[in-house]
Amino acid sequence: MMAGMLRVRRSRGALSGVLLVLLGVWGAAIPFIGPYFHYAYTPDRTWDMTSGRLWLEVLPGVVTLVGGVVVLISRFRPAALLGAWLAALAGAWFTVGTLVASHWHRVPAAGTPVGGTTRVALEQAGFFFGLGIVIVFLAAVVLGRFSIVAASDAAAATTGPQRAVTARRAPRRVQLTPAFLRRQQTADAERESVGSGAQSS
Secondary structure (H helix, E strand, O other), X not given: OHHHHOEOOHHXXXXXXXXXXXXXXXXXXXXXXXXXXXOXXXXXXXXXXXXXXXXXXXXXXXXXXXXXXXXXXXXXXXXXXXXXXXXXXXXXHHHHHXXXXXXXXXOOOOOOXXXXXXXXXXXXXXXXXXXXXXXXXXXXXXXXXXXOOOHHHHHHHHHHHHHHHHHHHOOOOOOOOHHHHHHHHHHHHHHHHHHHHHHHO
């Protein structure tokens, strides 16, 4: 029964997994494609890899992507929880990574946002703070959904063994095939003809 409760339907984390995958792709790709539409941190150049982008954007984006894929395809509860924890840690790093980099110089900085006041606020939210908060929120939703055993999961875990036991105990019924039925009908007809012949004689 416990082993049955560890398995869940794949649809349980489908939507959250897809959203985490998309957010991971966004977080890892936006520093390289953002400059195309003037949405970027310095250096404001497309496909320019820096150590700051690697540690503060690409790596947490890839970890979020991996966690989302695990949540999306997993039918095993502990694996889905592991994927959710990976995504939560990556989202937390998106949120606090720039603060850590500004106070601890061993972590390279991501640069500075470009543009006016409104665009700077949107860039900070879309690159780091807002993105990390949304990822952590989705990961928390997944953790909540997979930490609790749903009534349908418990019912499936209990009815599965009961069905197997019932199938073992149920007597097997032998069903006659059409060939046997035809033979039996022929034999009955012969008996009737013999009986009718005996009565007439």
